[in-house]
Amino acid sequence: MNAGLVHLEAGGTSLVLDARGDGLPAVLHWGGALGDQDQADLSALADAVSRQTPPATLDSAWQLSLIPLEADGWSGRPGLQVSRGGVEVRTRWQLLELTSDDAACVVVAADADAGLRLRTRVEVAESGLVWVSHTLHNVSDDPALLAVDWLEATLPVPTSTTHATTLDGRWSREKRPVTSRIAAGATTRTSRRGRPGHDAPTFVLLSEGLPQWNTGRSWGTHAAWPADVTYRVDRVTDAVTLIGAGELLRPGEVALAPGDEYAAPSVAFAYSASGLDGIAARFHTWLRARPHHPSTPRPFTLNTWEAVYFDHDPQKIEQLVARASELGVERFVLDDGWFRGRRDDTTSLGDWEVDEDVWPNGLRPLADRVRSFGMQFGLWVEPEMISLDSELARSHSDWLLHDPRHLDHDPALSWRTQFVLDLAEPAAYAHILQRLDALIDEIGIDYLKWDHNRDLTEAVHAGRPGTHAHTRAVLRLIAELKSRHPGLEIESCSSGGARTDLGILDVTDRVWASDSNDPVERLDIQRWTGLLLPPELIGAHVGPTTSHSSGRTTDLSFRMAVSLMGSAGIEWDILSCTAEETATLARFAALYRELRPLMHNAVVSHRDLRDPAWRVTSFTAPDGSAAAVVIATLAGLEDARPERLRLSGLDPRRRYRVAVREELGTPKAGWVIPPWLSSGGIVLSGAALTEVGLQLPALWPMQGIVLHLTALR
Numbered sequence: 110m111n112a113g114l115v116h117l118e119a120g121g122t123s124l125v126l127d128a129r130g131d132g133l134p135a136v137l138h139w140g141g142a143l144g145d146q147d148q149a150d151l152s153a154l155a156d157a158v159s160r161q162t163p164p165a166t167l168d169s170a171w172q173l174s175l176i177p178l179e180a181d182g183w184s185g186r187p188g189l190q191v192s193r194g195g196v197e198v199r200t201r202w203q204l205l206e207l208t209s210d211d212a213a214c215v216v217v218a219a220d221a222d223a224g225l226r227l228r229t230r231v232e233v234a235e236s237g238l239v240w241v242s243h244t245l246h247n248v249s250d251d252p253a254l255l256a257v258d259w260l261e262a263t264l265p266v267p268t269s270t271t272h273a274t275t276l277d278g279r280w281s282r283e284k285r286p287v288t289s290r291i292a293a294g295a296t297t298r299t300s301r302r303g304r305p306g307h308d309a310p311t312f313v314l315l316s317e318g319l320p321q322w323n324t325g326r327s328w329g330t331h332a333a334w335p336a337d338v339t340y341r342v343d344r345v346t347d348a349v350t351l352i353g354a355g356e357l358l359r360p361g362e363v364a365l366a367p368g369d370e371y372a373a374p375s376v377a378f379a380y381s382a383s384g385l386d387g388i389a390a391r392f393h394t395w396l397r398a399r400p401h402h403p404s405t406p407r408p409f410t411l412n413t414w415e416a417v418y419f420d421h422d423p424q425k426i427e428q429l430v431a432r433a434s435e436l437g438v439e440r441f442v443l444d445d446g447w448f449r450g451r452r453d454d455t456t457s458l459g460d461w462e463v464d465e466d467v468w469p470n471g472l473r474p475l476a477d478r479v480r481s482f483g484m485q486f487g488l489w490v491e492p493e494m495i496s497l498d499s500e501l502a503r504s505h506s507d508w509l510l511h512d513p514r515h516l517d518h519d520p521a522l523s524w525r526t527q528f529v530l531d532l533a534e535p536a537a538y539a540h541i542l543q544r545l546d547a548l549i550d551e552i553g554i555d556y557l558k559w560d561h562n563r564d565l566t567e568a569v570h571a572g573r574p575g576t577h578a579h580t581r582a583v584l585r586l587i588a589e590l591k592s593r594h595p596g597l598e599i600e601s602c603s604s605g606g607a608r609t610d611l612g613i614l615d616v617t618d619r620v621w622a623s624d625s626n627d628p629v630e631r632l633d634i635q636r637w638t639g640l641l642l643p644p645e646l647i648g649a650h651v652g653p654t655t656s657h658s659s660g661r662t663t664d665l666s667f668r669m670a671v672s673l674m675g676s677a678g679i680e681w682d683i684l685s686c687t688a689e690e691t692a693t694l695a696r697f698a699a700l701y702r703e704l705r706p707l708m709h710n711a712v713v714s715h716r717d718l719r720d721p722a723w724r725v726t727s728f729t730a731p732d733g734s735a736a737a738v739v740i741a742t743l744a745g746l747e748d749a750r751p752e753r754l755r756l757s758g759l760d761p762r763r764r765y766r767v768a769v770r771e772e773l774g775t776p777k778a779g780w781v782i783p784p785w786l787s788s789g790g791i792v793l794s795g796a797a798l799t800e801v802g803l804q805l806p807a808l809w810p811m812q813g814i815v816l817h818l819t820a821l822r
């Protein structure tokens with residue numbers, strides 16, 4: 110079949126497929142938009158990028174297909190690896206069908222000899238984000254199971270790319286960027302934790318030169334899957350460079366009987382000609398266009414964890430509720446410690462009944478009290494987990510998602526003294542669904558903080574590796590709860606930010622970016638989480654003066670400035686605050702409420718400044734009518750007179766009032782205090798702010814200020 114050349118374009122991104130041959134289409138271009146192209150233009154483009162035949166390579170000219178295989182003359186990592194009876198099944202796809210419109214196409218191909226059928230959807234979304242989704246169908250009569258080792262989505266990027274960036278990290282220090290020269294050959298970064306993990310790659314991103322926030326071309330990919338993943342880069346000298354991602358499967362984890370299919374997780378690809386901010390903008394725009402993207406103002410939240418930990422004293426918690434409402438809190442979340450027997454982290458996961466020794470009248474009165482102040486009531490749960498010391502484990506020891514041979518309290522499998530509940534087991538699934546469903550109704554829950562505090566280790570379901578089946582069940586469970594309780598919101602927490610991918614965000618409404626409330630750590634954790642997620646989806650709370658996770662002491666103004674950059678709130682024993690701190694927090698809550706319509710719909714930009722101590726993030730209205738700019742320092746500045754801050758996204762012809770918001774208190778600065786900072790504001794044109802900039806103040810280390818720009822009529 111010859112389906113011609115296909116040009117998909119949307120949101121400033123083009124993708125050109127060559128479907129003139131019998132096999133799967135080849136990808137000729139993924140990058141900047143090409144505008145109108147007829148078949149003759151596309152045919153010339155195909156000639157322009159056609160392969161030469163250098164010495165010591167295959168003779169015939171070929172291009173890499175949507176799933177690069179050895180049959181394409183590809184010596185990098187294949188896009189698909191399958192076998193029957195332990196023997197590799199090689200595929201030669203035959204294109205059966207290709208339907209397309211301006212921005213999406215569906216390709217159906219088959220290999221009759223191999224007994225396989227493939228359906229691939231490629232879509233360029235309005236945001237310019239490209240989504241690739243593959244589904245493989247075993248259509249063979251051969252009763253031998255088809256073992257799927259992997260089915261990954263890949264796209265080519267120019268060989269002019271030089272650097273690869275992925276993320277790394279650990280508990281309370283998630284999303285640390287790692288940039289290196291692109292390695293030769295096939296490189297993979299994997300996550301084998303059953304959750305993306307604190308060190309999750311999250312992205313692989315190739316750039317021409319070191320990646321910058323505001324400038325430069327880059328190509329990135331992200332897998333929408335909240336479990337084991339493989340990110341990959343292929344640089345081979347006789348073919349184009351590829352990036353891609355897919356689900357990491359263990360041997361035998363997906364084995365298709367005749368008639369079965371495997372839908373690989375969808376993988377997103379983002380191209381930017383304006384640095385990392387351009388990559389982030391594509392994801393943010395895409396997320397915000399989803400019908401289920403949170404559309405109500407993101408509530409100012411108080412979470413009880415660092416205020417009381419497991420020490421649930423109803424009287425104190427009632428006092429916290431009252432104080433929270435005085436401060437302007439809009440959502441009160443009762444964290445871990447409320448259920449039967451849970452006095453520390455060694456017991457009771459799975460026993461989702463209110464502990465009547467602590468809460469003799471249940472939690473309904475507390476939830477009602479919270480609501481009587483006009484706040485929402487949120488509750489912490491960890492439904493995918495089970496403590497061996499629980500009624501659930503005592504009655505259903507067979508519901509654990511672990512290798513049964515190693516389960517006899519093997520300390521190697523224990524993590525925070527807890528184990529994983531096998532939600533792919535229908536009875537376990539039904540039990541948890543029923544318990545959560547009932548709790549939501551009984552207590553009146555508006556919000557669940559859905560935690561997940563351990564890796565999956567040797568996950569076994571029905572005698573096979575079980576991460577895939579368990580993860581599908583988790584996604585189904587959350588979706589089912591949300592459909593039974595319209596309006597219920599769910600936060601994805603995983604010992605902080607170990608599960609913040611677009612797969613879990615398909616069914617949840619916010620992520621808890623980290624267990625570190627230390628603003629120094631969080632500035633970068635939030636910044637890099639923001640490469641994928643817009644600020645309204647990133648939980649960011651003001652913690653205590655001395656951070657519980659790092660021991661660092663910081664100014665309240667700095668902690669508030671960092672919290673303002675996300676879905677803000679407090680995680681601090683506010684009963685211990687001084688009168689001045691209490692008043693400042695109340696002013697902060699009001700500032701957050703005022704600025705959130707701007708910041709939660711904004712284009713986010715991180716200024717590339719010379720001095721690495723600066724962290725400047727601007728949140729600009731898409732129409733350029735206003736902006737909030739958070740200016741922060743991590744360390745002592747290099748210069749006595751720092752550089753100027755040039756802004757972007759403003760209308761050069763309009764004039765803007767630029768003022769420091771004083772709700773956060775007075776920043777500590779050295780002797781060079783520019784007049785615009787000390788005299789209550791200044792009016793400047795968009796052109797001056799863009800081309801000349803503002804003299805940055807010589808802030809002390811670990812300070813934060815917020816500028817508010819409003820366009821004059």
Ligand code: DGJ
Nearest residue numbers: 414444445602604605624
């Ligand atoms: C880990 C979470 O990240 C914390 O915020 C808190 O909810 C604890 N779990 C509770 O056990």
